[in-house]
Amino acid sequence: MSALEHILGPRPRLTLVVEASRVVEIWVDGRAPLIGLHDYDWGETDRHASRDAEGFPFTPINWKGPAWALGLSLYPPEQEDNPMAQPALKTIPIERLHISKLNMRHSRKTPDVSDILPSIREKGIRQTLLVRPEGDGYGVVAGRRRFHALQIIAAETGKPVMVPCAIMEADDDAAAVEASLIENVARLPATEMEQYNAFGKLAQTGRTVDEIAGHFGVTDLKVRRILALANLSSPIRALYAKDEIDPETIRALTLATKDQQADWLALFRSETERAPMGRACKAWITGGTTITTDKALFDLASYEGEVTADLFGETGVFADADTFWKAQSAALAAKVESYIDAGWRNVEVLERGKYFASWEHVKRPRTKGGSVIVEVRHDGTVTFHEGYITQAEARKLETRARPGDDTEAADTKPEMS
Structure with missing residues (x-):
């Protein structure tokens, strides 16, 4: 036992629970601790804070963007697979910086920085801004409030201000959007429309609902509800x-x-x-929605139910919804069979009223195993989305694919609801 331990007692024991090379749980003396991050540099700890209050040296930490909410990266810098983990560090004149359009708050009014301005005036900023090359300068992806505080200081002093920045790859839009959302969701409550814009951009790059939810510490249901705004x-x-x-x-x-x-x-x-x-x-x-004749998949001449004329519209109205749905379902079943006969691998008919979650699917032609997804709405509208598979199916097919092997997965029985 060291001299300090005789005075202060045994040092706490930190336990890290690791799964798939990631820290998933942190315990101190058998209890879950309160964790506070005092600073981070998107790549390494503060070079000047080399020892703690007891004189023990700090251990360099390589932070990974998706792990910011909880864990640490266990990979050495040369093996980091996240473009945010090891960016180039550089000081950049403030006049060469602007708010990136990929920053989820780029279009909002100038933020209130009165809480951080006194500290930055006195000590500067210890937390780097995350930027990416854009045009002749750099766009600020994360650190919008710090950037505005530095602009105020530059205007007050009239002196050049050099800003410590971590520079991301210029062509990685997905990582930039992800970094902006991580900072803003973790620090300030973003509006649903801001989250929709950011989640939607990530979904367009192929990120699954599970991946988006995992990155930002929210539930799958939360992500799906936000992405539903795309409808x-x-x-x-x-x-x-x-x-x-x-x-x-x-x-x-x-x-x-x-x-x-x-x-x-x-x-x-x-x-x-x-x-x-x-x-x-x-x-x-x-409920109580009128169904107009333009929604019918069947020939109106053979319809056995009653159709009411709409004197103020261009279409008639089906007098009885049950009779309409019986005829519509029969016509839909025939349409499904025609798709199967045409060589489509699968035809899925969604439950009535359920919308097609386009963000969970990728385009894939019929010849490559694409499916038809049928959307049926309460007002009788039927939409056929041709040539889609889920993102999970796409990954499985890519994994199974072999050079020279053109075989596809076995046909699946069409689903009707």
């Missing part, structure tokens, strides 16, 4: 971003068809009528 028209998303539509109404509108959204928007903008909101909006979308 909304641009004008409705814009209204939600301005807080003119409440969350309950926006969730109901994700279930609506494009025509229903257009009708709702017309009511919202009307000076004489009111658009349904909240629960009333969901009921308006899913």
Whole structure:
């Protein structure tokens, strides 16, 4: 036992639980500790803080972006597979910096930095800005508030300000978006539309719902709910971003068809009528909906039910929904068989009212094992999404693929609901 241990007692024992080369649990003397990160440099610990208060040397730590919420990277720098883990460190004149469009808060108003400004005036910044080459300068991906604080100081002093930065690869948009979202979600509560924009960009690069959820410490359901905003028209998303539509109404509108959204928007903008909101909006979308004749997959001449003329519209209205759905289902089953006969590997008919989660799928042609996914809405609309497989299926097919092997997975029985 050392002299210090005689005075202070035995040093606490830190236990790291490792799975698949990642730290998944941290214990100190058998208990889960409160963990505080005092600084990080996106690559190495502070070179000047080489020893702790007791004189023990710090151990260099290589942080990985996705592990920021909990763990450490166990790989040496040369084996790091994350472009955020070992960026180049450089001091850059502040006039060469700007907020990157990939920063999830780039379009927001100038932030309040009164809480960090006194400290930065006195000590400067110890936490580097994360930037990427953009045009003639560098775009700030993470560190927007620190950047604005430094701009204020530069204006106050009139002196050149050199900013410590970690430089990412210029062509890795996915990692840049991920870094911005990690910092903002962990530090300040972002709006759902900001999360939608960032999650959507990651989904477009091939990140799965599970991967996005794992990176940011949220549930799969949370990610799916945010990505469901992709089903909304641009004008409705814009209204939600301005807080003119409440969350309950926006969730109901994700279930609506494009025509229903257009009708709702017309009511919202009307000076004489009111658009349904909240629960009333969901009921308006899913219940008591009139089904017009333009939704039919079958020949109206052979329809045995009653059709009511709409004197104010261009289409008729089916008088009885049950009779319509019986005829529509029969026509849909025949359409499914025609897809199978045409050589499609699988045809999946979604449950009525369930939307097609495009962000969980990738395009794949029929000749490469693509499927047809059928979306059936409550108003009778049927949409056939041709040539898709799930991201998980795509990875399995890529793993199984061998040079010269053109075989595909066995046909799957079509699903009807």
